[in-house]
Amino acid sequence: GNSVTQMEGPVTLSEEAFLTINCTYTATGYPSLFWYVQYPGEGLQLLLKATKADDKGSNKGFEATYRKETTSFHLEKGSVQVSDSAVYFCALRSGGGADGLTFGKGTHLIIQP
Amino acid sequence: GAVVSQHPSRVICKSGTSVKIECRSLDFQATTMFWYRQFPKKSLMLMATSNEGSKATYEQGVEKDKFLINHASLTLSTLTVTSAHPEDSSFYICSARDMGQGFGYTFGSGTRLTVV
Numbered sequence: 001g002n003s004v005t006q007m008e009g010p011v012t013l014s015e016e017a018f019l020t021i022n023c024t025y026t027a028t029g030y031p032s033l034f035w036y037v038q039y040p041g042e043g044l045q046l047l048l049k050a051t052k053a054d055d056k057g058s059n060k061g062f063e064a065t066y067r068k069e070t071t072s073f074h075l076e077k078g079s080v081q082v083s084d085s086a087v088y089f090c091a092l093r094s095g096g097g098a099d100g101l102t103f104g105k106g107t108h109l110i111i112q113p
Numbered sequence: 114g115a116v117v118s119q120h121p122s123r124v125i126c127k128s129g130t131s132v133k134i135e136c137r138s139l140d141f142q143a144t145t146m147f148w149y150r151q152f153p154k155k156s157l158m159l160m161a162t163s164n165e166g167s168k169a170t171y172e173q174g175v176e177k178d179k180f181l182i183n184h185a186s187l188t189l190s191t192l193t194v195t196s197a198h199p200e201d202s203s204f205y206i207c208s209a210r211d212m213g214q215g216f217g218y219t220f221g222s223g224t225r226l227t228v229v
Contacts, residue, residue, distance in 0.1 A: 004156070036220075043117065044206070044220035045133075089157070098149050099210070100159035101218065 002027045006090045006104035010063035013080055014112050018051040021107050023064075031092040033057075033066050033073040034101065038087045046087070047075075085111045115141050115211045119221025126197055126228055127185030134192045134224045141219075142187035143209035148180070151204040151223075160205075163190050197228040 006023040012020060025031065035047040035057070048057030053068035062077045073090060090104040116139040126132045136146060146164050149157040159176075165170040165186035171177045179201075181193040188210075194201050206223040 008154075041222070043119070043222040044208075046217060099145060100162055101157075101208075103149075103156040105154065105156040109188070 001093055002031070002092060002102040004092055004102055004104035005037040005091050006088075006106055007109055009108035011107055012110045013074070013111060016079045017111075018110070019075070019084075020081045021088055021090075021109070023075065023104060025071050025072045025073065025092050027071075027092055027102075029094060030076050030086075030092050034091040034093070035062070035064055035073070035075050036089040036091060038106075040070055040086070044089065045097065050059055070093075078110075080111050082111045082113050085109055115209075115217070117143075117207065117209050117219045117221040119224055121169040121224060122222060123225045124227070126226070128198055128228055129196055131193055132173050132197055134194075134205055134207070134226075136190045136192070136209065136221050138188045138209045138211070138219070141209075141211045142189060143211065145207060145210045147192040147208040148182060148190075148192050148206065149206045151206060167205060179189055179202075187222075194226065197226075199228045201202045201225075202226055202228045 003026045004086040032051045034049045036044040037047045038044050039068035048059045057064045064075045087106045087108050089106045091101040118137045139172040146163050147148045148160045151157045158174045160175045161169045165184050169182035207221045219223045
């Protein structure tokens, strides 16, 4: 079946540091890949997505590239801010027609001033 | 943007009672809604997919008689946890697909259920 593996936190960084949150997946077919962010007390929000190999999703300074050869979708940001502190979830939607998302366990990111 | 309202945000109930959780799409119609369950330090696990006007599709291992899902309109889906037990205590999150926004997913804020 489908699965998503992402680094578990918490990940603690200083403001303006470079961020990488690793995400790898196992899926049949050609899945779409997503990063969601959950701020304290709020629902999950779509951060970025990519629907085919080599696509790069980007939003709010975050980027992730769909790498089919390594089955990865690592999240990166060049300079993090305190306001980026949240829980980040990597997820996939199978290309086989099923609509529900398969999530990773989430990575708690803490940015210190 | 699309908003999904989930209610209640927290609920405590006694063992053996039933609890209903509502999920509403506020400014769009959602033909498909999803219910997830999240355990501490675990990923969100898809429980079931509900389509307006038809029966929900449950994931393997999810008891459909315990977790009743009703999707009677394009803006409302409900999850009822029947005869709740302490092991049903968890964080439940709903999600809806917005037909008008490329079928993107919008999530509710979740419901923390505690069964005592």
